[in-house]
Amino acid sequence: MTTYKITMAYDGTNYHGFARQPHLATIQGTVERALLKMSKGLPVEVVGSGRTDAGVHALGQVISFNYPGNISADKMVKALNSLMPLDILFKQATIVPADFNARFDTVSKIYEYRVSLDYYTDPFDRLYTGHYSYSIDLDLIKIALQDVVGVHDFTSFEASGGVIKDKVREIYQAEVVPLSDKHQIIFLFHGNGFLYNMVRIMVAVLLEIGSGRRAVHDFRRLYQVKDRQQARWTAPASGLYLKQVFYDN
Amino acid sequence: MTTYKITMAYDGTNYHGFARQPHLATIQGTVERALLKMSKGLPVEVVGSGRTDAGVHALGQVISFNYPGNISADKMVKALNSLMPLDILFKQATIVPADFNARFDTVSKIYEYRVSLDYYTDPFDRLYTGHYSYSIDLDLIKIALQDVVGVHDFTSFEASGGVIKDKVREIYQAEVVPLSDKHQIIFLFHGNGFLYNMVRIMVAVLLEIGSGRRAVHDFRRLYQVKDRQQARWTAPASGLYLKQVFYDN
Structure with a gap:
């Protein structure tokens, strides 16, 4: 298990906000679905520094998650970007201590x-x-x-x-x-x-x-x-x- | 009957190009539908300086049309803008001789x-x-x-x-x-x-x-x-x- 902290940008126009909602396109849901693919089906919960509303954009949102695997921070960015639509972009990742939480440590x-x-x-x-x-x-x-x-x-x-x-x-x-x-x-x-x-x-x-x-x-x-x-x-x-x-x- | 020449900008992302097509959102179709409303049902044909393809944008497209009425150029811009979606903007109009054609006179x-x-x-x-x-x-x-x-x-x-x-x-x-x-x-x-x-x-x-x-x-x-x-x-x-x-x- 490895913990990642990642900075990301998104054009929020086509999303119902950051927070996961059933049957709606959200930032959290889109990222979690990509991670589910990468982890071969092991669910990964993404934590954001905070929620953004529908239509709100991010130039430097920060998320964290525990990933059941061990790949370099750069490779994590590349892998995620390859699975993202063009309106979401991962910019930079670092591997952080397991107790890091993008929301509570803000x-x-x-x-x-x-x-x-x-x-x-x-x-x-x-x-x-x-x-x-x-x-x-x-x-x-x-x-x-x-x-x-x-x-x-x-x-x-x-x-x-x-x-x-x-x-x-x-x-x-x-x-x-x-x-x-x-x-x-x-x-x-x-x-x-x-x-x-x-x-x-x-x-x-x-x-x-x-x-x-x-x-x-x-x-x-x-x-x-x-x-x-x-x-x-x-x-x-x-x-x-x-x-x-x-x-x- | 009055002939107008109008400069317009549009974000072409959500349009299947300039040229009118049945059942598809186009720039020409959107403008002609607005003019049809203003003319109380008399069809007005819009001529563009040229066609732009699906997804292509305009900062200064020029159109011309004959309108069955006589309102000032400024009022025509205001009336059309009030009927347009936000991705189309009319910038400036002039009243021109009846033989002006935005396509052939380019x-x-x-x-x-x-x-x-x-x-x-x-x-x-x-x-x-x-x-x-x-x-x-x-x-x-x-x-x-x-x-x-x-x-x-x-x-x-x-x-x-x-x-x-x-x-x-x-x-x-x-x-x-x-x-x-x-x-x-x-x-x-x-x-x-x-x-x-x-x-x-x-x-x-x-x-x-x-x-x-x-x-x-x-x-x-x-x-x-x-x-x-x-x-x-x-x-x-x-x-x-x-x-x-x-x-x-």
């Missing part, structure tokens, strides 16, 4: 959210950005992002369906960057954990701040009221990317 | 072809590039591109299925540009006309020249032999973009 994560600001979305970006057609003031968003950094109770920013009781998370870094060649902006959030739909709800609030629909310091109020209804809408899955997952050493 | 066209050179294709580029995993020498390709420019008989570069007798075309410009942020190259071809699959066959030959599988001046030989078999493979549709179509005035 220290922090970076999520990216891409927003297209054109009146109409470019057809080539429709699956890879969220769309917001109101004009925005980036400086207002940058001021609001200062309220995001730090330790906060994010109850207002969790969609129903979340099961974790503790709603306090620390955000180390929150940035927005305009693209030079396209009418798009990219948000980056680095934090020790994220509640269900938290990034997508935060982005929606930030865009409303940018377009003048909300007060610039509305985050401070939303932390206090702990009411998801007041955060209103959720930015679409298509703009969200799990970019990087950090572990100790 | 003076020249620019095609672009994007090639991903990574060992594995990035999942996010799989539908938007051709893939070539051999290492290439860009200088060899640049030398070969000098043989592409000019007036040549392109018989060797036409897939079966082409119906036009005259195989002589003039290429005004043929370039290759490496992308700075990705391991990709982009070909650009500006010419007065292109035979069926001509760009995709030329790109395949150019990549084989770049990887040392063909002599650098093999184009000169292929013009002489007039034999499509000797040009061998065809680069995939996913990398091809109809970028711009030129008309007089």
Whole structure:
């Protein structure tokens, strides 16, 4: 038995999210089916650093699993890629101690959210950005992002369906960057954990701040009221990317 | 009756090409169905500057049609966009003389072809590039591109299925540009006309020249032999973009 930790990218468009579901195409299910082929029928359970929703993408998702065999990390990457559809790509593997768990050993994560600001979305970006057609003031968003950094109770920013009781998370870094060649902006959030739909709800609030629909310091109020209804809408899955997952050493 | 000339972009992934086909999703069919709705049932025939194959994209396809009504060019763009799926976008319309024909009045066209050179294709580029995993020498390709420019008989570069007798075309410009942020190259071809699959066959030959599988001046030989078999493979549709179509005035 060998334990592998693997970094992977996927275009989430055609999947019902990361988590295995009967009769639906999922990332976990697709990987587990490939491993079942490689192991000649011995089931292998894949653990992801976290779930991603339907349509959400990954640039650097991390998974771990125990494999009933002993092949090199590079060969594991090659074998898995040869069994994957083209919208899933394994990038790098390492062999890790048997007690490593990609979910529970996660220290922090970076999520990216891409927003297209054109009146109409470019057809080539429709699956890879969220769309917001109101004009925005980036400086207002940058001021609001200062309220995001730090330790906060994010109850207002969790969609129903979340099961974790503790709603306090620390955000180390929150940035927005305009693209030079396209009418798009990219948000980056680095934090020790994220509640269900938290990034997508935060982005929606930030865009409303940018377009003048909300007060610039509305985050401070939303932390206090702990009411998801007041955060209103959720930015679409298509703009969200799990970019990087950090572990100790 | 008003005649419109409209520039449009589309992601060709989910279409069986430009040309209308019964029971299949096509660009022409989708646009004609929208116009039929707008005209309250009077059929409108859409003319494209040329057909694009299944999976081929457009950044600047041009269409024309006679519409039984008289709305401004801007309103026509808005009305059509409101009826289109998100993978088709109308960019700009002008009202033109009734004898304008987007196909027969075409003076020249620019095609672009994007090639991903990574060992594995990035999942996010799989539908938007051709893939070539051999290492290439860009200088060899640049030398070969000098043989592409000019007036040549392109018989060797036409897939079966082409119906036009005259195989002589003039290429005004043929370039290759490496992308700075990705391991990709982009070909650009500006010419007065292109035979069926001509760009995709030329790109395949150019990549084989770049990887040392063909002599650098093999184009000169292929013009002489007039034999499509000797040009061998065809680069995939996913990398091809109809970028711009030129008309007089």
